[in-house]
Amino acid sequence: MTSAPKLLFADPKGKVMEHPYLLATLRSGEELVPPQDKPIPLPSAGRLVHLPGRLPVGQDPRTGELELVREINVGGKTFTPNAVGALLPPGYTRTFLPGEVKGNGPVLPQWAYTAAAWGKDGPVAWAIHTDRRSHWDPERYSTPDMKALVDKHLARFPDNRVLKQLKTCAMLYRCFTSQNTFYVRDEAAIPASVMCNARCVGCISDQPAGGPPASHERMDDGPTAEEMGAIGLFHLENAPGRTMVSFGQGCEGEPLTRWKQIAESIRYMRARTDKGSININTNASLTSGLEALLDAGLDAVRVSLNAASKGLYEAYYKPVKYGWEDVEASIALARERGAYLALNLLLFPGVTDREGEVKALERLVKKYKVDQVQTRSLAIDPLQYLDAARDVGAGGEPVGIRELLQRLKAARPGLIIGNFARGLEERENAAGR
Numbered sequence: 001m002t003s004a005p006k007l008l009f010a011d012p013k014g015k016v017m018e019h020p021y022l023l024a025t026l027r028s029g030e031e032l033v034p035p036q037d038k039p040i041p042l043p044s045a046g047r048l049v050h051l052p053g054r055l056p057v058g059q060d061p062r063t064g065e066l067e068l069v070r071e072i073n074v075g076g077k078t079f080t081p082n083a084v085g086a087l088l089p090p091g092y093t094r095t096f097l098p099g100e101v102k103g104n105g106p107v108l109p110q111w112a113y114t115a116a117a118w119g120k121d122g123p124v125a126w127a128i129h130t131d132r133r134s135h136w137d138p139e140r141y142s143t144p145d146m147k148a149l150v151d152k153h154l155a156r157f158p159d160n161r162v163l164k165q166l167k168t169c170a171m172l173y174r175c176f177t178s179q180n181t182f183y184v185r186d187e188a189a190i191p192a193s194v195m196c197n198a199r200c201v202g203c204i205s206d207q208p209a210g211g212p213p214a215s216h217e218r219m220d221d222g223p224t225a226e227e228m229g230a231i232g233l234f235h236l237e238n239a240p241g242r243t244m245v246s247f248g249q250g251c252e253g254e255p256l257t258r259w260k261q262i263a264e265s266i267r268y269m270r271a272r273t274d275k276g277s278i279n280i281n282t283n284a285s286l287t288s289g290l291e292a293l294l295d296a297g298l299d300a301v302r303v304s305l306n307a308a309s310k311g312l313y314e315a316y317y318k319p320v321k322y323g324w325e326d327v328e329a330s331i332a333l334a335r336e337r338g339a340y341l342a343l344n345l346l347l348f349p350g351v352t353d354r355e356g357e358v359k360a361l362e363r364l365v366k367k368y369k370v371d372q373v374q375t376r377s378l379a380i381d382p383l384q385y386l387d388a389a390r391d392v393g394a395g396g397e398p399v400g401i402r403e404l405l406q407r408l409k410a411a412r413p414g415l416i417i418g419n420f421a422r423g424l425e426e427r428e429n430a431a432g433r
Helices: 145-156 161-173 176-183 226-236 255-270 286-295 311-318 324-335 356-369 382-389 401-411 422-430
Strands: 006-010 014-023 026-028 030-035 045-053 053-060 066-068 070-074 077-079 082-087 090-093 100-102 114-119 122-125 127-129 187-190 242-247 277-282 300-305 340-347 372-377 417-419
Touching: 006 053, 014 114, 053 077, 070 082, 082 114, 082 187, 090 372, 114 356, 127 401, 145 161, 145 176, 161 176, 176 187, 187 226, 226 242, 226 255, 242 255, 255 286, 277 286, 277 340, 286 324, 300 324, 311 324, 311 382, 324 340, 340 356, 356 401, 372 401, 401 417
Parallel strands: 053 082, 187 242, 242 277, 277 300, 300 340, 340 372, 372 417
Antiparallel strands: 006 014, 006 082, 006 114, 014 053, 026 030, 045 082, 053 066, 053 100, 070 077, 090 127, 114 122
């Protein structure tokens, strides 16, 4: 047991250190558990972060007992330590949360905190490498020529409100999908909406007073159909290879609230080119709006959800004038119309993998022949999500994220588990994973 990874903690300035003897612990939902399910070396693009106001919990290797670390002495100085977690690059899915409890601290910023520790050869994290395709490699983004590319694209489309928003997203938030618009490659973003009909607990663009700071700032004026269509058309006609434009980004509300304008923009694009794919990232709340988009030429639908059970879904999304039944109706419609159907599954260890939740997801992917599950480690303060998820949804003990993904693949032969959208040619060749 002494060879297990050591507990990490941080001093008040954020300096990360290895505990002299305690082993790391993990969080699965409400439970703190000893280290299990072999971790991986922290990816080169990953990083360790401290969790302010959260106390680390370790395991005594001699007794096996869990130990809350309220204070520690380093170099003659005694202080209250902060817990430490990892942030993972795209392509990885966490399996456990950091082993910590709340001390005197704020609601944590919106990141997907992953259990981390110090292994024999350096830092490790509890995660699965779920998508090995390299086109979302962080080294390909935020390159020195980014500003020049932004200025060049803005010169092509002066006063276009889509590009004005994407400039902020690309330069300030370093959003990869936004940057793709300026790199003219792969999946490009077309933000469309300033409004939303959900009040998600972990919304990254709108938070109530007392919540964590929102990670993004929404547009204050929705673009016209022609503005969206012009940006999308340029991308579809000029981006090489894996080419896609996507409505529905983290910096906006729900795109289906502007389905009329989006439908018009799709018709604008498709009247001028048949290249590439047109996708929407959506909460799937407005089935009639989605139908209008499919009529206009939408060919891919990515539905964001945290659960396939009504109770847990609605506890997190807090839908306004729609419910889980509408989401499922939209999923059924997308399948009926032959669109590429993906789920943007917001994963949270110890909740998403409860036995009852797993069964509900198995039913969903099987019934509607879902093409892909894109795993997304939910970016939220873990304790904030646990407050929302407590005593709602389908119950049961957690089976583990690894088993959840295996069971989904077994429930739907041919199902792709990954993190990134598939282009047209990749959809036709399921081996291109």
